Every structure is written in structure tokens, then in C-alpha cells.
Amino acid sequence: MTMGKVDAATVRRMADTLFIERSWKSPGSTRFWGLLVLASVIAAAGVVGDSTATVIGAMIVAPLMTPILGSALALVLADRSQVVRCVLLVLGGALAVVAIGMLLGWIAAPPDEFASNSQVSSRISPRLIDLLAALATGTVGAFALVRADISDTLPGVAIAISLVPPLAVTGLLITVGRFHDAFEAGLLFATNVAAIVATGTVVFLVYGIRGAARESERYVGEFHGRTLVAVVGVLVLIAVPLTTGTVSVWRDRILAADARPVAEQWAAMGKWQIASVEARQGVVVIGVLGLPPQPAPTVLRTALDRNGMSDADLELHLVGGRTHWCAAGGVTCEVKGA
Incomplete structure (x- = not known):
């Protein structure tokens, strides 16, 4: 037809x-x-x-x-x-x-x-x-x-x-x-x-x-009909990682939403301001604005753990300061680029 x-x-x-x-x-x-x-x-x-x-x-x-x-x-x-x-x-x-x-x-x-x-x-x-x-x-x-x-x-x-x-x-x-x-x-x-x-x-x-x-x-x-089968097969093959990506994006959005109130409460302790909260492949990435002295990254790490995010790594960007990396399950934070 x-x-x-x-x-x-x-x-x-x-x-x-x-x-x-x-x-x-x-x-x-x-x-x-x-x-x-x-x-x-x-x-x-x-x-x-x-x-x-x-x-x-x-x-x-x-x-x-x-x-x-x-x-x-x-x-x-x-x-x-x-x-x-x-x-x-x-x-x-x-x-x-x-x-x-x-x-x-x-x-x-x-x-x-x-x-x-x-x-x-x-x-x-x-x-x-x-x-x-x-x-x-x-x-x-x-x-x-x-x-x-x-x-x-x-x-x-x-x-x-x-x-x-x-x-x-x-x-x-x-x-x-x-x-x-x-x-x-x-x-x-x-x-x-x-x-x-x-x-x-x-x-x-x-x-x-x-x-x-x-x-x-x-x-x-x-x-041959197998040509169409091959084309469809490639689409299905592509759809597998895309499905994984869709689930990953959905989880990251939930993780970022859960992390934001925790981060805002932590920043308020030092009169700092949360500029951004997002999650990338299970890593919480937070941007913070404020004047010295900077709040302790380990306190935020502990607060995230208490709120059910102990399996998520934390990357903290302090504007005017350095970037801190707080690994999931850890008790200390390291300065990136130090």
C-alpha cells in the first residue's frame, strides 16, 4: 500500500x-x-x-x-x-x-x-x-x-x-x-x-x-524482512540505556528535592544562602553564597545522612571559597584541587 x-x-x-x-x-x-x-x-x-x-x-x-x-x-x-x-x-x-x-x-x-x-x-x-x-x-x-x-x-x-x-x-x-x-x-x-x-x-x-x-x-x-528487523533491533538497543537514563533523571530530581530543605537549614546556621541544588548521577551538587567564615561541610554531610541520603556523594561549591567533596558514608570532606 x-x-x-x-x-x-x-x-x-x-x-x-x-x-x-x-x-x-x-x-x-x-x-x-x-x-x-x-x-x-x-x-x-x-x-x-x-x-x-x-x-x-x-x-x-x-x-x-x-x-x-x-x-x-x-x-x-x-x-x-x-x-x-x-x-x-x-x-x-x-x-x-x-x-x-x-x-x-x-x-x-x-x-x-x-x-x-x-x-x-x-x-x-x-x-x-x-x-x-x-x-x-x-x-x-x-x-x-x-x-x-x-x-x-x-x-x-x-x-x-x-x-x-x-x-x-x-x-x-x-x-x-x-x-x-x-x-x-x-x-x-x-x-x-x-x-x-x-x-x-x-x-x-x-x-x-x-x-x-x-x-x-x-x-x-x-x-528482506530482516532489514526491518535489524532497524527495529537497533532502536530497541538504543532504548535500553535511554530507559536507564530516564530512571536516573527521575531519581536525581527526587534526590535534589529531598536535599534542598536540608541544605537550606544548614546554610541558615551561618547566614549563608543556597544558590543551587541539583543531583547528577546520584551526586548531590550544591552551590552556596556567603561571607566568611564558611559553614562546615561535614555538618551538611551528617545532616544528609540523617535524612536518608547516606548513599549519595556530596559536592559542595562555596562561592568565594573552594569546592568540597564529601563521599557517601564518610565523616570527613576533602577540598578538591587542593
Whole structure:
């Protein structure tokens, strides 16, 4: 069953758009790599500067959507050589973005290792809702390619789905040694890629791309059901850590909510003020404002233990002072960077 008429001209247009020429000097290749490098620099600079507008600009410029949707089209056409080429372009492009992110990280990484950076924090806790959003966005992107009359939605698709920014974040976090968070940002990218390929494959099949491709005398191989099984399997595989991430975020929110009143009561003893309370992977992170003398971190550690948070580590940032680390189950706190 198909939705609407897809003719040979549509398939030729889609193939010309999504399949990048093999030659490095071809217009398609130079455009792809040139835009990718520029988008990578823009994204990494936007993340370092914590600028949402700059990061959005990188999303619009980035050309990674082309080989990703090209992979979906090649899967539908069962064109193995194009599948391999598109996958290599995606992998090579991703590694290039990470490398550029690492380069800018070595040059401009802040002293706090991006701890207060909103662009970083929004991309290191992927959840199931991110997969759902990516599936919807990928569907719109594939639909816009099939229907030339709605192709003006593609810039919105580029903004809605995050490809280059999480890779730039991955590179930046590698440079400061935050390897777990770098993996999480990479997982967000993998989630979006899997969703685009899956939805693109389904949309192209539903629109009867294979039949139209035969009419255009393009090579069409034998499509096996196991291809769809493999695509769905990748989605399920991606969903497992996303489920874990969703549960982790939920637990962190509860932990932060429980820790805030305890921290506020502790800070009031020394007439200090709680600036922020959050939890990251089970670690309570608290920012405190005030004038010397500073309140004792061990007192807060003990108060958290008494209120059922003895299994959570404590990271205490004293503005005007140093950062203290109070390990779960301990009775002393150490000064970080001392």
C-alpha cells in the first residue's frame, strides 16, 4: 500500500539529494565536508560560549542529515554499496565533529569543566522522550523529501533534531575528562541517527519508492524482512540505556528535592544562602553564597545522612571559597584541587 503517487522523477531527485558522489573533489563531497567543518566549529564555539542562538545556527548549517537519510533510502533500495558509503560518511563525519570539539576544548575549556554550561547539561542525559521526539522529527524529514511541496520544513527539522551539537559536546567533554557524560552526549547522537534511519526506511517503503526506482531504471536489490528487523533491533538497543537514563533523571530530581530543605537549614546556621541544588548521577551538587567564615561541610554531610541520603556523594561549591567533596558514608570532606 502506498500513500500518494511517487514517480521516477521523485526518486531521481531524492537520490541526487541524498547520495553524495564518491569523488572527494565532487560538488557534493566538497559541500558536505565544507559545511560539516564549519558547522562543527560553530557548534563547539556555541557550546563553549553557552549560546543557544549559535548552536541553532550550527544545526541549520550541518549536513549530516543527508547521509543519514541516504542510508535509509539505500536500505529501501537494497543498494549495498550506497548503504556502506552513507554509513561511512556518517561515521567519518561524526568523528570529524568530535575531533574539532576536542580541539576547541583544548583551546577554550573553562575552569569548571563545563559544569555550569546549559548547552552541555541539556545533552548529557538522553531519555526515552528524546527517542520519541527523534522518531517524530525523522518522520517529518523523510516526508519532506518525498513531498517536494513541503520541503521548506527541512530547516525546522534540522533545528528540531540534534546531530552536530551533541558530537561537539562529546569532544569538549573528552578534553576535560568527563568521559561518562561524553558517552551520554554520543548516545543522544546515536538515538537521533537510529530514529532517522528507522522512520526514513518506513516512510520510503510506504510511499512505494522501490517501484518508482524501477521505473527510473535505478538499481533495486532484493529487500528482506530482516532489514526491518535489524532497524527495529537497533532502536530497541538504543532504548535500553535511554530507559536507564530516564530512571536516573527521575531519581536525581527526587534526590535534589529531598536535599534542598536540608541544605537550606544548614546554610541558615551561618547566614549563608543556597544558590543551587541539583543531583547528577546520584551526586548531590550544591552551590552556596556567603561571607566568611564558611559553614562546615561535614555538618551538611551528617545532616544528609540523617535524612536518608547516606548513599549519595556530596559536592559542595562555596562561592568565594573552594569546592568540597564529601563521599557517601564518610565523616570527613576533602577540598578538591587542593
